[in-house]
Amino acid sequence: MTCDTGSYSACACHTVVENDRVAITALARSDKDLNNIARTSLAQAQQIDWSGNAADMYRKRLQTFAAAMDAYDCDATTAARLAQGGAS
Amino acid sequence: MSWQVTAHVYGGKQSSPATQEEYRAAVNTLNDIGRALRARGKLWQQSVSDLEQSRLSVPSCPKLQSGLPYSTSGEHVTLPYDQLVTTCNDRAASCESVGNQISDLSDLLVRAHGLYSEAELRSRKIFNEVAQAATQFKPGWATLFLGSVAVGGLIGSWMQEGKVNPAAASRATAPFQEGYMSGIGSLLSGLPLGLGALRTDEVNKAAGNISGVSGPVKNATQGNKLTVRQVESKTEVVGSSTSVAQSLENLRRLGEERLGTIELNSGLNYATIAIQRYERDDGTNAWLVTIPGTDGQSDSPFDWEQNVELMSGDAEQRKKADSARMVVEAMKQAGISSDEPVALIGHSQGGIVAAEIAADQSEQYNIQHVVTAGSPVANHPIPSKTWVTSIEIEDELVAALDGTQNPSTENWLTVRGTVSSGPDETEESSTPTYEAAPVQGSSENYELSHWLKYHQAAYQNASDLGSPSVQSHEEHFKQTIAGTLKETKYYEGRMSR
Numbered sequence: 001m002t003c004d005t006g007s008y009s010a011c012a013c014h015t016v017v018e019n020d021r022v023a024i025t026a027l028a029r030s031d032k033d034l035n036n037i038a039r040t041s042l043a044q045a046q047q048i049d050w051s052g053n054a055a056d057m058y059r060k061r062l063q064t065f066a067a068a069m070d071a072y073d074c075d076a077t078t079a080a081r082l083a084q085g086g087a088s
Numbered sequence: 089m090s091w092q093v094t095a096h097v098y099g100g101k102q103s104s105p106a107t108q109e110e111y112r113a114a115v116n117t118l119n120d121i122g123r124a125l126r127a128r129g130k131l132w133q134q135s136v137s138d139l140e141q142s143r144l145s146v147p148s149c150p151k152l153q154s155g156l157p158y159s160t161s162g163e164h165v166t167l168p169y170d171q172l173v174t175t176c177n178d179r180a181a182s183c184e185s186v187g188n189q190i191s192d193l194s195d196l197l198v199r200a201h202g203l204y205s206e207a208e209l210r211s212r213k214i215f216n217e218v219a220q221a222a223t224q225f226k227p228g229w230a231t232l233f234l235g236s237v238a239v240g241g242l243i244g245s246w247m248q249e250g251k252v253n254p255a256a257a258s259r260a261t262a263p264f265q266e267g268y269m270s271g272i273g274s275l276l277s278g279l280p281l282g283l284g285a286l287r288t289d290e291v292n293k294a295a296g297n298i299s300g301v302s303g304p305v306k307n308a309t310q311g312n313k314l315t316v317r318q319v320e321s322k323t324e325v326v327g328s329s330t331s332v333a334q335s336l337e338n339l340r341r342l343g344e345e346r347l348g349t350i351e352l353n354s355g356l357n358y359a360t361i362a363i364q365r366y367e368r369d370d371g372t373n374a375w376l377v378t379i380p381g382t383d384g385q386s387d388s389p390f391d392w393e394q395n396v397e398l399m400s401g402d403a404e405q406r407k408k409a410d411s412a413r414m415v416v417e418a419m420k421q422a423g424i425s426s427d428e429p430v431a432l433i434g435h436s437q438g439g440i441v442a443a444e445i446a447a448d449q450s451e452q453y454n455i456q457h458v459v460t461a462g463s464p465v466a467n468h469p470i471p472s473k474t475w476v477t478s479i480e481i482e483d484e485l486v487a488a489l490d491g492t493q494n495p496s497t498e499n500w501l502t503v504r505g506t507v508s509s510g511p512d513e514t515e516e517s518s519t520p521t522y523e524a525a526p527v528q529g530s531s532e533n534y535e536l537s538h539w540l541k542y543h544q545a546a547y548q549n550a551s552d553l554g555s556p557s558v559q560s561h562e563e564h565f566k567q568t569i570a571g572t573l574k575e576t577k578y579y580e581g582r583m584s585r
Contacts, residue, residue, distance in 0.1 A: 013152040052554020054522040
């Protein structure tokens with residue numbers, strides 16, 4: 001691609017930035033959807049009848065992962081905001 | 089580096105079909121989420137590449153390449169590419185890592201509940217039958233093949249450790265051991281080719297044929313007069329127990345002390361077993377018999393040849409084995425009556441003796457539970473009233489000498505351990521993952537996994553998994569010897585002419 005510094009509409013940078021915006025925003029949005037599904041599934045997986053050392057560790061880690069999904073939502077939001085041209 | 093053992097559980101009391109279905113659903117859910125997260129991680133990773141390419145895609149636009157959207161640059165635009173790339177990279181790594189960890193939890197769930205154990209057993213049976221038929225059809229080629237694999241293992245150990253380590257040969261040949269033994273058993277027992285698929289006791293028939301010769305030869309050289317006497321221990325070697333794990337530790341202590349590999353200063357010698365009396369609240373007795381393995385001493389009832397007799401498919405031959413005779417005699421001297429509950433625990437030959445007594449002395453004694461560690465007992469006709477907990481290590485040749493897998497029933501539980509190298513001490517996490525249990529005191533090099541510490545680690549890992557099968561067997565063992573330990577007696581056996 002080429003850049004005509006004298007013409008706003010002719011420079012390809014606008015197209016490139018817009019495409020990246022759309023791609024990252026879409027990825028961030030679907031990421032949140034996946035995180036929601038993961039949260040629900042992880043909660044279901046905790047309900048099984050199982051006891052013992054490994055079972056305790058299993059539930060603890062599932063809870064940790066479920067909590068991590070909230071942080072991942074933030075990461076996705078951050079990515080989307082950056083893609084819109086804002087600072088993190 | 090040290091060694092660790094991952095346990096797989098076969099047989100024992102299974103959960104209801106509905107509960108198993110719940111476990112499977114949870115496994116599928118976790119696998120789906122794990123896969124989806126890993127796929128998502130790849131998309132984020134791909135977005136990093138795309139962003140880096142985009143940034144450079146207009147070479148004549150310095151604004152786009154700058155990645156500084158707030159700097160003044162006329163009418164051109166850009167995105168904060170550095171920050172975006174960092175965020176996308178972090179997201180990719182998180183997705184990959186969490187996806188893998190969730191899949192690991194799914195594997196743990198599968199192992200804990202033996203969800204696919206029946207399918208694994210069927211696959212192994214088919215593999216063993218093919219190996220058996222091939223061995224029986226072309227024994228020379230099969231031996232050459234197995235020998236080559238063993239040599240490959242030895243060379244590998246030489247390259248890795250700088251010396252030839254026999255344990256590496258056992259590890260390399262592990263997948264073929266049962267099938268090969270079964271094939272050789274078929275040959276020695278004169279079984280027509282192809283009939284091996286219909287039976288599992290080829291090795292025991294062959295052992296019967298061999299012991300028909302080896303038994304009399306042994307009697308002629310070692311003598312057939314068995315003397316069993318009670319001996320005193322200066323220190324406590326076999327202590328009180330309320331669990332399989334504690335009893336395994338007691339078994340190891342007695343086994344190593346009588347061989348002098350540990351120093352407990354007990355004065356106990358080879359061919360010594362322990363018999364403990366537990367008194368229940370109602371005043372009745374329960375008994376625990378602890379039986380170590382082969383000691384290889386020339387006047388010992390636990391010498392090498394007795395293993396062959398114990399493995400015979402013929403009950404009368406098995407009963408003649410000196411080690412079995414010694415334990416039965418000691419049980420008689422200890423005063424165990426026919427209606428009192430008895431648990432037997434044995435390592436290697438000791439486990440075969442335990443299986444023999446459970447199979448052949450079921451009228452004389454009330455054997456309620458047998459625990460074997462590293463013992464080839466798959467074909468011993470143990471009555472269903474006796475619960476059997478077998479612990480075997482995948483690459484220990486001894487447990488494969490029966491040429492087949494143990495029965496997988498509610499009363500017969502097999503914990504099968506797989507050895508792998510453990511994490512370096514610096515890598516160890518403070519939170520255990522229960523993927524494996526460490527082998528206490530293991531060396532850095534390959535070592536024979538027939539050592540009881542490997543079985544202890546396998547059982548530890550199986551217990552940590554919280555498998556209902558293991559829990560029910562543990563509870564049964566505990567109930568069998570429930571009570572207060574009242575006495576521990578040690579008995580020593582000697583052979584003479």
